[in-house]
Amino acid sequence: MTIAKRMTMQPTPRAKLLFLIGIFVVPVLLAYLAYFGLRPTAHSNYGDLLPVTPLQHTGGVSGEGGAFDLTSLRGKWLMVHVGPSRCDAACQQQLYLMRQIRIAQGKEQSRIERLWVVTDGGALSPALLQEHPGLHVWRPDSVAFVAQFPATVPRSAHIYLVDPLGNLMMRFPVQPAPKEVMKDLRLLLKASQIG
Known part of the structure; x- marks a missing residue:
């Protein structure tokens, strides 16, 4: 051929x-x-994605002692610290990080609230609270509320994230890298049509 x-x-x-x-x-x-x-x-997220779970038993009292239900914070992203009233150095560091990470979101910071879930009946430090204006301090009526936050180490070692619909959805590692947490929040705020 x-x-x-x-x-x-x-x-x-x-x-x-x-x-x-x-x-x-x-x-x-x-x-x-x-x-x-x-x-x-x-994957692109730094925090651990949790099974999206609507928070239950949301009744409780504010840091000032008045009745306060967490459903009043719906529509906002919540950075949550869960721990006792005696705030040690690690707790103080977390509250500081939560404050600074929120501020770093610039014009989007109004979409984020900070919450300290106090797990006991102890007195809170007024000086500490003065350092964190706008921080919601709250004691749940039911111990079942705290059990909703999964952890293999003490819950107080993590910062948790609740979406604007009231669903627990993310947990950041122990001693989180602030830049990585900010990056996760930026992505969530950009993608979210709510909150």
Whole structure:
């Protein structure tokens, strides 16, 4: 067979059929593999995503002693510290980080509130509270409220995030990297149509 003859050969009907099937089947197979089998292991969030759970038992009292229900904070993102009234150095650091991370959100900071869930009946330090204007201090009526915050270390070691619908949805690592927390919050605020 000469080169000229080989170049003028037409594909057979069977080759055309296989080519057409390939055009339609290959993209479907690639999409299936991408969705079910070849997911990347890297993720963009720093905090641990938790199963989205609506918070229950939201009745309680504010730091001043008046009745306060957490549902009044719906519509805002909540950074939450859960811990005793005696605020040690780690607790103070968390409250400081929560304050600074909120401020760092610039014009979006009004979409974020900070909450300290006090897990005992002890007295709070007035000097500490003065350092954190706008911090909501709250004692739940039910111990079942605190049990909703999952942790393998003491809950007070984490900062938690509650979405504007009142769902617990994220937990930041112990001694979190502030820049990474800010990055997560920025992404959530940008993507969120609520709160």
